[in-house]
Amino acid sequence: MTPSVNPSDASAEGPDLIPHRLASAPTAQGMVVPFVTLAHRDRSRPVWGQLDATRLRAALVERLCQICGDPLDDPVVVYVRPADFLRGIAVEPATHRACGAYSTRACPMLAGRIHRYNPVTRDRFARCQDPACTCRYWTRGEPEPAETPREGQPADAWYEVEIALADYRLADDPDTARSSAGVGIDLRHPTFRRIRRIRDAAPGTDDRQPVDPLAMLMVVRELFRDGGPFA
Numbered sequence: 319m320t321p322s323v324n325p326s327d328a329s330a331e332g333p334d335l336i337p338h339r340l341a342s343a344p345t346a347q348g349m350v351v352p353f354v355t356l357a358h359r360d361r362s363r364p365v366w367g368q369l370d371a372t373r374l375r376a377a378l379v380e381r382l383c384q385i386c387g388d389p390l391d392d393p394v395v396v397y398v399r400p401a402d403f404l405r406g407i408a409v410e411p412a413t414h415r416a417c418g419a420y421s422t423r424a425c426p427m428l429a430g431r432i433h434r435y436n437p438v439t440r441d442r443f444a445r446c447q448d449p450a451c452t453c454r455y456w457t458r459g460e461p462e463p464a465e466t467p468r469e470g471q472p473a474d475a476w477y478e479v480e481i482a483l484a485d486y487r488l489a490d491d492p493d494t495a496r497s498s499a500g501v502g503i504d505l506r507h508p509t510f511r512r513i514r515r516i517r518d519a520a521p522g523t524d525d526r527q528p529v530d531p532l533a534m535l536m537v538v539r540e541l542f543r544d545g546g547p548f549a
């Protein structure tokens with residue numbers, strides 16, 4: 319998942335080891351700047367927590383990794399919240415396995431070190447001196463930073479799911495409050511090859527989601543490990 323929070327919130331352990339695949343990726347504060355993160359033309363100057371709507375849509379439609387921006391390969395890693403699973407659509411672009419593993423270590427939200435999505439203040443959209451940078455459009459829209467309705471909200475539980483590249487299909491998302499790209503990755507048809515819970519919901523928010531369907535799915539898969547509908 320895109321690190322949607324300021325890395326200064328990270329623990330004092332320092333930046334995690336950057337995998338080979340991301341060796342030439344831009345970094346800021348020691349963290350890789352994901353392909354889909356809004357940034358100045360000098361991509362080592364990101365606006366942490368904001369998505370670039372054009373890149374977000376390109377990643378989803380062109381099957382690019384949201385971290386490195388290269389074409390996905392098999393298996394595809396998708397980040398899913400219980401509510402996404404219920405709606406049958408993942409709004410986050412997918413990642414390579416190595417890029418996903420890096421972001422679950424480096425992103426304070428996915429690593430469970432913080433419990434609230436980072437609110438974004440307007441001064442974080444400060445313009446730079448580069449006349450070729452599109453940041454001059456940021457406050458007027460066109461292209462606008464993607465809406466991030468999660469800002470300031472308590473963290474959700476997140477799961478990491480692996481699907482086959484051949485199962486990667488887009489689904490329209492009519493709920494534009496949740497998906498600025500208008501599309502997401504179809505979760506209704508692919509077989510989940512692997513599913514792993516990577517963080518719990520923020521403390522005290524469990525009552526928002528009486529039953530976590532992905533937790534149930536993991537239990538059912540365990541029961542039917544040697545056969546049955548999820549084998």
Ligand SMILES: [Zn+2]
Pocket residue numbers: 358359445446447448451452453454
């Ligand atoms: Zn700029």
Ligand SMILES: [Zn+2]
Pocket residue numbers: 339383384385386387388413414417
């Ligand atoms: Zn990647």
